[in-house]
Amino acid sequence: MTAAFTFRCLASAAALLSLVGCGSATIGGGGSPARAKWVGSVVRTPDGGQLRTTIYYGPWQCSAAFLSRCESKCSAQGLPLMGCIWLADIKGDWQGRYLFMPAEAGGRLAITHCCCDYPAVPDGEAQRRIWERGRTAFRRDWSTEFGDWPKTGKTSWPGHHIYDLLHGGPPLAAGNILPVPPDVHLDFNSAYPACYAPRGKWLAPGPERPYVD
Numbered sequence: 001m002t003a004a005f006t007f008r009c010l011a012s013a014a015a016l017l018s019l020v021g022c023g024s025a026t027i028g029g030g031g032s033p034a035r036a037k038w039v040g041s042v043v044r045t046p047d048g049g050q051l052r053t054t055i056y057y058g059p060w061q062c063s064a065a066f067l068s069r070c071e072s073k074c075s076a077q078g079l080p081l082m083g084c085i086w087l088a089d090i091k092g093d094w095q096g097r098y099l100f101m102p103a104e105a106g107g108r109l110a111i112t113h114c115c116c117d118y119p120a121v122p123d124g125e126a127q128r129r130i131w132e133r134g135r136t137a138f139r140r141d142w143s144t145e146f147g148d149w150p151k152t153g154k155t156s157w158p159g160h161h162i163y164d165l166l167h168g169g170p171p172l173a174a175g176n177i178l179p180v181p182p183d184v185h186l187d188f189n190s191a192y193p194a195c196y197a198p199r200g201k202w203l204a205p206g207p208e209r210p211y212v213d
Contacts (some may be wrong), residue, residue: 025074033090034058034211037179040147049096053146056213057184059191060086061206062112070114079116083195083202086210087111087162087188088178111162115202116193131171138172139204142179148211150179158185164192 034056042050062070062084074081093106121127131138139149139156150157159182161168170176180188195202 030212031207031212033213034150034183035187038150038179038181040150043093043147045096047096049094054091054093055087055178056091057180058086058088058210059188060210061202061204062086063208064205065208066110066112067203067205070112070116073114074116077116079118081114081203082117082198083115083200085113085115085188085191085195085202086206087113087160088180089211113162113164113192113195115192117196119213120166121168124166127165127169127171131159131161131165134172138177141174142177150181152182154184157181160188162186166192167196188206 035058038055038057040053040055042052045051063086066086067081067084070084071081088111090109090111091106092109093104095102095104097103138159143149157179159177161169161171162176162178165171191202194200
């Protein structure tokens with residue numbers, strides 16, 4: 001796993017990698033435009049530079065490489081892989097100075113979910129209430145790292161749990177929640193049951209570059 005740029009909050013990035021089993025997607029590719037796109041405001045980084053975050057939304061079928069990584073992840077837990085969803089790409093563009101000269105850097109991080117054959121948890125609703133109680137504070141903290149939490153009009157976008165609450169995902173982990181447009185969130189929620197079902201389309205490999213910028 002490589003990422004060609006560094007998030008302002010390294011702890012959040014590390015949590016993201018450990019939770020969702022990301023792969024790297026360093027360039028945009030072929031196919032159709034992404035389902036949706038969000039461009040954040042510019043935020044200052046500790047080194048005095050500026051970072052702008054862009055999120056491209058699927059969902060797409062995982063590439064063969066991502067499926068292989070998911071198979072290894074599930075196998076290590078003694079579970080079969082049921083499917084893999086490529087939810088989004090997060091793109092970071094940094095500008096600043098290096099060795100007293102103007103410099104730029106950037107890269108993309110693929111956000112995927114491995115649908116290992118996890119059992120459903122008995123307290124899913126209780127976990128959701130934890131998220132609902134902590135949602136406002138979470139959005140505020142997220143905004144300090146990546147720019148204002150996205151809205152449509154005056155309505156905040158829902159936060160999607162990458163590792164879903166029904167199968168044991170942590171409700172307030174920094175790396176497990178992604179702001180998602182409401183219509184895309186409906187698509188994500190429809191895809192998850194199919195991803196956990198046997199022999200579904202989410203077990204078939206998709207392209208390495210599923211969208212264009």
